[in-house]
Amino acid sequence: MRTSYGIIQQKHRAYQVWSIQVRSVDCNYFVWISYSGLGNRMLTLASAFLYALLTNRVLLVDPGVNIPGLFCEPFPETSWLLPPDFPLINQFNTFDKKSPNSYGYMVKNDMIIGNYSTDGSILPPFIYLHLAHDYDDQDKLFFCDQDQSYLQKIPWLVMKTDNYFVPSLFLITSFEQELSNLIPEKERVFYFLSRYLFHPTNAVWELVKRYYQAYLAQANEKLGIQIRVLETNSGPLKYIMDQIINCTIQENLLPKINRSSEPIVLNQSGKKKKTIAVLTTSLSPGY
Incomplete structure (x- = not known):
């Protein structure tokens, strides 16, 4: 340098x-x-x-x-x-x-x-x-x-x-x-x-570790979604939410959602249960 x-x-x-x-x-x-x-x-x-x-x-x-x-x-x-x-x-x-x-x-x-x-x-x-x-x-x-x-x-x-x-x-x-x-x-x-x-201070690093251990550490997969919408209200906007859900399903990022009121019984015998942690960030707290 x-x-x-x-x-x-x-x-x-x-x-x-x-x-x-x-x-x-x-x-x-x-x-x-x-x-x-x-x-x-x-x-x-x-x-x-x-x-x-x-x-x-x-x-x-x-x-x-x-x-x-x-x-x-x-x-x-x-x-x-x-x-x-x-x-x-x-x-x-x-x-x-x-x-x-x-x-x-x-x-x-x-x-x-x-x-x-x-x-x-x-x-x-x-x-x-x-x-x-x-x-x-x-x-x-x-x-x-x-x-x-x-x-x-x-x-x-x-x-x-x-x-x-x-x-x-x-x-x-x-x-x-x-x-x-x-x-x-x-x-x-x-x-x-x-x-x-960028090296976080000790106080910041402790917060990062605590959050990670509480919400992300045990998941088999981790998915990050940033919602960058420059809107004036607090949201969420329905069409934005629909776009996000459709994208995650079409790209197989998340399992398909059952929108009906009837529960679906899945046959998962012999399969190990998989957990996915989703971390969402947005300038609007509504999301």
Whole structure:
């Protein structure tokens, strides 16, 4: 891995001397803003980590509401958490695609030419990257080689996203060789990143073990169903439930359901009873 996380211990408090007038630092940083649900945060954090590796940046993580309570620090003898008095931390909630410091806004308003801004000033000390679901074409220029060349000159990059953008990094020509060296089997990229980054705290791991032992451990088979429906009410919606049931039956994931009131006596002599545990996740509690 190209980024040496050992330097964080000496470097990650460089923000104390950083201000709008400071343009020269001997280390570049990539700040991940905690945003959206836990699943999205894990996906985007993995994406941010890979980008930091590819661009020789130190990754600093906004702890948000509960990141420290969920995951252990992945790097020995140092912390990846953003210090609480980081100068921009109070602006994180207000950053969006219309922010004057966002890269898309600057491109759209012709504020960038070469190594200088169009007003003649030198490079900004930080740029905000808006890569959330509502980003526009100018924001998406982040994934172009020419724009990456410019961004490499910026000491601090601050990103907010709810998109897993690792696949897009594989389309950036300048990253191809390094990605090939780091992750020869690109189909396993999230497996590689998540195994390295996401280690649950003791409290979380105890909850996971207790749940597993209570509901899943004794089953012969385990089936996971994620119901991703962006609905405003609590659900469940009948047509969604019908789709799920039909799918599990047609694909032989679950045994057929007896919808009649009459009990069916099955002849299972000589057959070992099989149990199936179904784990359902959804943003809607009705399911």
